[in-house]
Structures are given as C-alpha cells and as structure tokens.
Ligand SMILES: Nc1ncnc2c1ncn2[C@@H]1O[C@H](COP(=O)(O)OP(=O)(O)O)[C@@H](O)[C@H]1O
C-alpha cells in the first residue's frame with residue numbers, strides 16, 4: 001500500500017505528494033484529467049510526458065541521473081474531493097510514481113545556501129547537460145527557467161562529462177522534473193503561435209540557444225533576489241510582473257542613453273542581422289506615444305504580445321538591457337523600476353562573451369571556459 005506522507009507541491013493541473021511504499025520514499029504526482037484526455041495521443045499532455053519518461057528510461061546511467069524517473073503510471077477513477085480541486089467534472093486522474101528528489105528545489109537551495117562560484121558554475125553546466133541530453137533525442141523541456149522544476153540533491157559522484165570536459169559536481173546534483181511542457185517534432189504540434197515554443201517549430205538550434213541562455217543566466221543575474229527585494233519593499237512589484245514598468249524602462253533607456261542604444265543596434269544587429277531593421281525601427285519611434293510592446297506588435301516583429309525573454313526578439317532586447325545593467329546598475333534600477341541594485345558578478349570578458357554568443361555551441365563554450373579558469 002502507498003502511504004501519503006505529505007504534500008510537496010501544487011500546480012494548475014494537480015498535486016505532488018511524498019509517499020512511502022515498502023519503506024522507500026517516492027514522489028506521487030496526481031493530475032486531474034477529463035475523459036477525452038485519456039485517449040492515447042500526443043495531443044494529450046500525459047502521453048507527451050510519458051514519451052519523455054520513456055526516452056529517459058533508455059539513457060545511460062550517467063545521463064539518467066539528471067532526470068526524475070518514472071516507476072509506475074496509472075489512470076484511475078478514484079479522485080476524491082480532498083485531492084482534487086474540481087472533482088465535479090470528472091473523477092479521472094493520472095498518477096505518476098517517481099523518484100523522490102529531496103526537499104530542495106533550485107529556488108529553495110539558492111535562498112537557503114549562499115552558492116559558491118564553483119557550485120554555481122557546476123549547476124549552470126548541469127542545466128546545460130540536461131538541455132543537451134534532451135536535445136539529442138529531439139526534445140526540449142521548455143520549463144527549466146523556473147527554479148521549481150529543478151531539484152538539487154546530494155551526490156557522491158565526482159564528475160560528469162560535457163563536450164569532453166570533466167565537470168565537478170562539488171557534491172550536488174541537479175535533477176529535472178515536471179515534463180508538462182515538453183516538445184518534440186513527432187508530437188505533430190505546430191507551435192508557431194506559442195509565445196516561446198514557436199522557435200522550436202522553426203529552428204531547434206535557435207530554440208535551445210535561448211533555452212540555455214535563459215535557464216543559465218537566471219542564476220548569474222540574481223533576478224530571484226531582485227524580485228524578492230521588490231516584494232520586501234513597499235513597492236511590492238517588479239518590472240517582470242508589471243509589464244508597463246519594463247516598457248517605460250526601455251523608452252527611458254533609448255531616450256536618455258541614445259549613444260549606448262545606437263551602439264547596441266550595431267553590435268546586436270551584426271549578431272542577429274535578421275533583426276537589425278527591427279531594432280532600428282523601435283529606436284526611431286522611441287518618442288512615440290505607443291508603448292514599446294505596441295510598436296513591436298504593430299510592426300509584427302514577433303508573435304509574442306508582451307515582454308517575454310524566451311521569445312527570440314525580446315531576448316535580444318533583454319541582452320541589451322543586461323549589458324546596460326552591467327555598466328550602469330544604478331540607472332538600470334531607476335529606469336526599470338527595480339527595488340535594489342544587484343551587480344552581476346562575472347568578469348567582463350566572460351559576461352560580454354555570454355551576451356554576444358549567438359549560437360548555443362559558443363554559449364556552452366563560454367561556460368566551459370569559465371570553469372577552466
Ligand atoms: N520527484 C520529486 N521529488 C521531490 N519533490 C518534487 C518532485 N516532484 C515534484 N516535487 C515538488 O512539487 C512541486 C510541483 O511539482 P511539479 O512536477 O513541478 O508540478 P507542477 O506542474 O504543479 O509545477 C515541485 O516544484 C517540487 O517542489
């Protein structure tokens with residue numbers, strides 16, 4: 001018999017519990033589904049997730065250790081009120097019995113322990129490893145940019161390999177969980193309308209380039225801490241939550257630091273020639289009464305309807321913002337309405353290489369070079 005010990009987490013679709021079975025701990029994820037969602041088809045989320053679990057089960061042991069494993073899966077009829085939010089629609093639910101990966105999500109780990117530079121870099125390279133293992137099989141996770149979908153566990157293993165480099169674990173291992181957003185070409189879904197999966201349908205190399213950048217840069221930029229600073233201050237809002245703040249910040253940046261922005265257009269226009277005209281366009285209309293988002297929508301530069309750093313074009317603007325932040329942290333805080341000044345703690349040489357990398361291989365090389373030092 002499975003014994004439920006406690007709830008570990010809760011999301012839109014269901015809940016995850018710590019359970020015990022034959023004296024071993026597992027995580028049990030229970031998701032509520034409707035009757036038509038049990039049909040065996042990649043149109044239904046559960047069969048996409050199962051497909052990824054299946055891919056993971058066939059990996060070699062080293063690769064497998066970066067992912068949560070599935071032990072058992074069932075669809076059944078016994079979803080009662082105390083487990084699910086909307087029992088009235090159907091009593092059906094899916095249950096995944098998985099490895100229990102301890103109590104530390106990456107978020108929690110970061111806020112509980114001060115990450116040393118070495119460990120931080122190891123985590124970054126482990127996240128890259130995760131993305132590359134999936135990429136090799138044609139998959140993309142798409143939800144590793146939040147710190148709640150990576151668990152941090154202890155390990156006794158010393159090294160893992162990445163591009164023929166030996167990367168030290170320093171005692172901690174990252175494990176990817178939550179495969180709900182997984183994409184693969186064989187799923188037959190066209191993501192061209194999806195704000196951040198769209199690049200997956202168009203160019204997979206470019207898609208994982210953005211995925212690697214977002215998921216790793218997050219750890220270098222202390223945005224979690226900056227959002228926390230905003231929550232703790234009376235303002236209680238950050239530009240990543242209030243889109244107007246970001247739009248206004250961009251206008252201020254373009255208007256008050258014209259030379260910086262012109263130079264950025266040249267540099268980033270060279271790295272992303274397909275977007276040079278678009279960068280020039282938003283700069284030209286920097287004094288317009290339309291918001292920056294509106295300018296982008298009107299010009300049909302991208303399908304995303306507001307600032308989303310996972311989107312290819314917005315990601316370029318994000319990098320321009322970050323370059324500005326590196327050299328002018330106080331102005332950055334002022335323009336964008338952040339609540340604190342937090343500097344980016346990487347040597348300039350590597351920082352610029354990170355921003356100017358325009359393909360995933362170069363990006364991975366920058367991180368590997370940082371380790372060599
Ligand atoms: N295998 C696991 N081991 C330990 N904790 C887990 C595990 N799976 C999920 N959790 C916890 O439950 C939370 C929600 O699970 P997740 O699979 O991300 O579902 P959701 O779709 O609700 O985000 C996670 O952020 C994590 O804190």
Ligand SMILES: [Mg+2]
Pocket residue numbers: 011148149178
């Ligand atoms: Mg999750």
